[in-house]
Amino acid sequence: MAQQTSSPARYDFIVIGGGHNGLVCAATLARAGRRVLVLEAQSRVGGAAATREFAPGFRVSSCAHLLHLMPAEMIRGLELEAHGLEFAAQGMPTTALRPGGLPLKVTPAGVPGGDAGAGGDAGAYAVYTQRMRRFAGALAPLLGRVPPRLGTAAWSDRWALLAVGWQIRKLGRRDMRELLRIGGMNVFDLLEEQFDSDALKGALGFDAVLGTNFGPRSPGTVLTLLYRMAAETACGEAALSQPKGGLGAVCDALAKSAAALGATIRSASPVARILVAADRAAGVELECGERIEADAIVSSADPKTTFLKLLGAKYLDTGFVRRVSHIRARGLAAKLHLALDRAPQFTGVDSASAKGRLLLAPSLNYLERAYNHAKYGEYSTAPAMEITVPTLNEPGLAPSGKHVLSAIVQYAPYALKAGWQDERQRFSRLCIDVLEAAAPGLRDSVLHAELLTPLDIEREFRIEGGHWHHGELAFDQFFMVRPVPGAAQHGTPMPGLYLCGAGCHPGGGVMGTPGRNAAQQALKGGVA
Amino acid sequence: MSTSSKQLSPHFKKPLLETPFHARARDLSQVDSFVAWAGYTTVDVFTTVEQEYFAIRNATTLYDLTPMVKYRIAGPDAGPYLNRLVTRDLTKLKPDRVAYCVWCNDAGHLVDDGTVFRLSEGEYRLCTAERQIDWLLDSAIGFAVTVDEVTEEIAALAVQGPTSCAVLKAAGLAGVERMKPFEIGYFSLAGLPLTVSRTGFTGDLGYELWMAPAAAEPVWDALMAAGRSRGIRAVGSQALNLARLEAGFLSPNIDFVSAEHTLRTGRDRSPLELGLAWLVDFDKGHFTGRRALLAERRRGPHRLLVGLDVAGNKPAHNALLYAKADGRREIGSVTSAAWSPTCKRNIALAMVDAPYFRTGSAVWADIYLNRELVWERRMSRAEVVERPFFAPGRRRATPPAEF
Numbered sequence: 001m002a003q004q005t006s007s008p009a010r011y012d013f014i015v016i017g018g019g020h021n022g023l024v025c026a027a028t029l030a031r032a033g034r035r036v037l038v039l040e041a042q043s044r045v046g047g048a049a050a051t052r053e054f055a056p057g058f059r060v061s062s063c064a065h066l067l068h069l070m071p072a073e074m075i076r077g078l079e080l081e082a083h084g085l086e087f088a089a090q091g092m093p094t095t096a097l098r099p100g101g102l103p104l105k106v107t108p109a110g111v112p113g114g115d116a117g118a119g120g121d122a123g124a125y126a127v128y129t130q131r132m133r134r135f136a137g138a139l140a141p142l143l144g145r146v147p148p149r150l151g152t153a154a155w156s157d158r159w160a161l162l163a164v165g166w167q168i169r170k171l172g173r174r175d176m177r178e179l180l181r182i183g184g185m186n187v188f189d190l191l192e193e194q195f196d197s198d199a200l201k202g203a204l205g206f207d208a209v210l211g212t213n214f215g216p217r218s219p220g221t222v223l224t225l226l227y228r229m230a231a232e233t234a235c236g237e238a239a240l241s242q243p244k245g246g247l248g249a250v251c252d253a254l255a256k257s258a259a260a261l262g263a264t265i266r267s268a269s270p271v272a273r274i275l276v277a278a279d280r281a282a283g284v285e286l287e288c289g290e291r292i293e294a295d296a297i298v299s300s301a302d303p304k305t306t307f308l309k310l311l312g313a314k315y316l317d318t319g320f321v322r323r324v325s326h327i328r329a330r331g332l333a334a335k336l337h338l339a340l341d342r343a344p345q346f347t348g349v350d351s352a353s354a355k356g357r358l359l360l361a362p363s364l365n366y367l368e369r370a371y372n373h374a375k376y377g378e379y380s381t382a383p384a385m386e387i388t389v390p391t392l393n394e395p396g397l398a399p400s401g402k403h404v405l406s407a408i409v410q411y412a413p414y415a416l417k418a419g420w421q422d423e424r425q426r427f428s429r430l431c432i433d434v435l436e437a438a439a440p441g442l443r444d445s446v447l448h449a450e451l452l453t454p455l456d457i458e459r460e461f462r463i464e465g466g467h468w469h470h471g472e473l474a475f476d477q478f479f480m481v482r483p484v485p486g487a488a489q490h491g492t493p494m495p496g497l498y499l500c501g502a503g504c505h506p507g508g509g510v511m512g513t514p515g516r517n518a519a520q521q522a523l524k525g526g527v528a
Numbered sequence: 529m530s531t532s533s534k535q536l537s538p539h540f541k542k543p544l545l546e547t548p549f550h551a552r553a554r555d556l557s558q559v560d561s562f563v564a565w566a567g568y569t570t571v572d573v574f575t576t577v578e579q580e581y582f583a584i585r586n587a588t589t590l591y592d593l594t595p596m597v598k599y600r601i602a603g604p605d606a607g608p609y610l611n612r613l614v615t616r617d618l619t620k621l622k623p624d625r626v627a628y629c630v631w632c633n634d635a636g637h638l639v640d641d642g643t644v645f646r647l648s649e650g651e652y653r654l655c656t657a658e659r660q661i662d663w664l665l666d667s668a669i670g671f672a673v674t675v676d677e678v679t680e681e682i683a684a685l686a687v688q689g690p691t692s693c694a695v696l697k698a699a700g701l702a703g704v705e706r707m708k709p710f711e712i713g714y715f716s717l718a719g720l721p722l723t724v725s726r727t728g729f730t731g732d733l734g735y736e737l738w739m740a741p742a743a744a745e746p747v748w749d750a751l752m753a754a755g756r757s758r759g760i761r762a763v764g765s766q767a768l769n770l771a772r773l774e775a776g777f778l779s780p781n782i783d784f785v786s787a788e789h790t791l792r793t794g795r796d797r798s799p800l801e802l803g804l805a806w807l808v809d810f811d812k813g814h815f816t817g818r819r820a821l822l823a824e825r826r827r828g829p830h831r832l833l834v835g836l837d838v839a840g841n842k843p844a845h846n847a848l849l850y851a852k853a854d855g856r857r858e859i860g861s862v863t864s865a866a867w868s869p870t871c872k873r874n875i876a877l878a879m880v881d882a883p884y885f886r887t888g889s890a891v892w893a894d895i896y897l898n899r900e901l902v903w904e905r906r907m908s909r910a911e912v913v914e915r916p917f918f919a920p921g922r923r924r925a926t927p928p929a930e931f
Contacts, residue, residue, distance in 0.1 A: 279814065279818075279819070308669070308670055312670060313612075313669050313670025313671065314608060314612050314670065314671070314813075314814060315814050316814075317633070317634035317816040317817060317818075317819075318613075318633070318634065318663065318666050318667040318816045319633055319634040319666075319816070320634055321666065321667075321669050321670065322666040322669065325669050486634075493634075493819060
């Protein structure tokens, strides 16, 4: 690999966006000996996987606050730990909060039984988790791969389709039948037929709808749950981790890894548009007017932003533009950051559990009611939350003795009927009230509160619609049709333009797999 | 009662609309032959097809084309929008000019054909045979453009035939003789404003008149009065269909089916297959279907719509085509066929497989004839010939001859 020179280099690839997927992609391309330039709009890399100072001395992960989807093999392969990635906590426990009752610990190993636990569900839970893990294991290989194309005569596509079938067939007759039975079901029905404990069902159902536009009764929510579990399979033991320094530390390490492999990374360089020459993506123009040429462009921006804003419909066919504009990508998850004077005391939660993940979804009906509001453009009056107190694992994120609470709040619709301008404060107060009920005294300890609505997420991270996954994870936007047919193999109708963001298979979450797969496709020079 | 409910109330009782020329057409109809066209009732035949056809080729004819679907396309991006929609280079289309165009889907298959009128710098009118609003609106994503259907707001009348210019002049359209083919001009007739384009579907000298619905009857009457000594006559769709076949023009749903309407795979047609490669400009920048059409051009078309000169005088309606007279190897089929009274040839348009579509190739048409309820079969030799079959110099002459 040639050394970078100070003269304006001619790049093989420009990667738009320095989030985790963009950086993984850049690192993979650089490792193959290509000259790569990463252009990040913000003043530092990270995209939505960044760490921000939301109040003087208080730092928090901007969007996702746990690392549980990035394959262990990728962390090793890109030597992220050598590049500074450390974990403040790994294998974090999950606790389901029960307002007015004792919390329930839910770990992959099991749930406690008895009146204080999940009642008689402990045995059923063991059967359920084992079966779901077998299913997730069967689906996991599909997540690592570039999906096949439909309707082609190529043998590679046919083999890939056969492999999908074989993965499922390999489960054996009973399991295959069960997977096919539940695959299209909603998670509400699935959990209702397995368990009695409301708290257990609420906690398990929450993972199926986290970051989506679904309630537990929405069709296809078993698939989203299996998808999440399948992606976690690749993480190995480290599942549910808190990187030291927040999620931004993951991207810092990725950036160092990519730079060590020879990639150039420029921050504060927002791309205004993708330049086209002779029907090929040939460079980018920055918002400052600077033009940079490259042989190919890889965009980690969401598909709508990439195709409709950066490239422009005029370079694409009508049918393709129609499909892109129909991608469902309206965010429903908000992020609440609280700077606290002292550590919150969640009723009945011991100190070990407090360091883990706390779920506020006491029942499936609570979740579904929370979702009902969102369907009609209102925020939930009793929202569900995934809560972490990162300062319990890493005190350095806040001034001495002070704490940070980070919560993903559902549901807060992107297109709020009343508009976020006026409602932001009210929703923020409502969320604090809900937390106060679970952790008495919390309200009085709040020094500063920040609420990132999907609208803020759209503005700040340049994700059209403010959806964490760059597009709903659902049957119709999954695998071979993610984000749309014609761009599901990372190549696009525009020669020389590739997608590497969460809008591609296997999708959202701080995963990195779309970035790696896109790089491999771009190296092959494949087009849609 | 509000105006809208007044308009709507009879609609379900009488599903077909009447054009602003309907009262005049009904008066002249001798055989009561009407057909539905794009939601309107229009005349198929007034008297006899032959009489009407010969008026197109020898005198002047009026044809009511109000049901032609019309869209107003305006806005700062109207030009770039249309240029990305159609396969032709419309940046070359100047104000007050008309261009015949086709547009394709992503696969490079024909959605429809039509004419684009550039009415001013930023306003266009698109005339098509079928409604296209969904495709046009989807194509508008990302463009600062408005697309509105204006079919009911504009009455349209085709004035076609060798004496048509003379009739228009006699009616008071001074200077109409200076209009070049595909030019748009503005006149007044019977005191009413009138837009005229030198366009048509007959392959002959002719004009199309565009006016407010209220102007329809006065304009019709003025033309009938001015044209009496020049053999003016109202014509229906059948006579026009014969004329358009001689001119080699394609008819939607007869010679091709819109790619947005086909259900079976392989029934879509690309402009290259339809012999419309001259309408496709690969160098103008991107348009929908360009990449697919480039790939098709590299590969070479598998089939082509061509003209046939069929032996004998029996029209080869719907005939299957064979490579040899033995009728073993099927190589295509006829889409339109007629005995051409002007060319004195038995002509047809046919979709023919490679390599038989080359000009000069001989193919065999399997023609079925019903002779007083007894079916006969005739294998007729046909030769692939250039289109159009009939292209008189007068269609382009400016000024046209005096009559």
